[in-house]
Amino acid sequence: RCTHYLFIVVVAVNSTLLTINAGDYIFYTDWAWTSFVVFSISQTLMLVVGATYYLTFTGVPGTATYYALIMTVYTWIAKGAWFALGYPYDFIVTPVWLPSAMLLDLAYWATKKNKHSLILFGGVLCGMSLPLFNMVNLITVADPLETAFKYPRPTLPPYMTPIEPQVGKFYNNPVALGAGAGAVLACTFAA
DSSP: HHHHHHHHHHHHHHHHHHHHHHHHGTTGGGGGHHHHHHHHHHHHHHHHHHHHHHHHOOTTTHHHHHHHHHHHHHHHHOOOOOOHHOOOOOOGGTTTHHHHHHHHHHHHHHHTTTTIIIIIIHHHHHHHHHHHHHHHHHHHSSOHHHHHHHOTTTTTOOOOOOOOOOOOSSSSSHHHHHHHHHHHHHHHHHO
């Protein structure tokens, strides 16, 4: 039992750290779409791993959403600390995990607690939906250019300075790419 609670805390804290940094794509305006896809997958990973563990450990539908709520609250607290340091603070940034976690719960509940269905159906639903909710996140936050100029990053090392990418050369829609990759990878993450 102690190990179980320790795992929950470790995963929740790590997911919080990852997702705070994943929100940083707002600052990198040149790489926003590319970063969006990568960070959508990273957030899907943290959500699916913790939520699936929680669901299968307790066997109670609804605990995936509870786990997403833990991530949300932890991130609000951590972002509050960032806000104190002068970073922008936006509540719309974090609740994007809740609907995807609800889909995991729904898949588990609708299939009468079938773990294989949770992995297959829940993984696909969660992986496909999170980039969509994450794009709502991107659309509703402050204008990226305005944010970048308002909160400059003088400490960014030269090798990390974004180079203008060939946008549209390999893909046209970051939500579609993120959802496609997420749908495949989230099943693996859940398993």
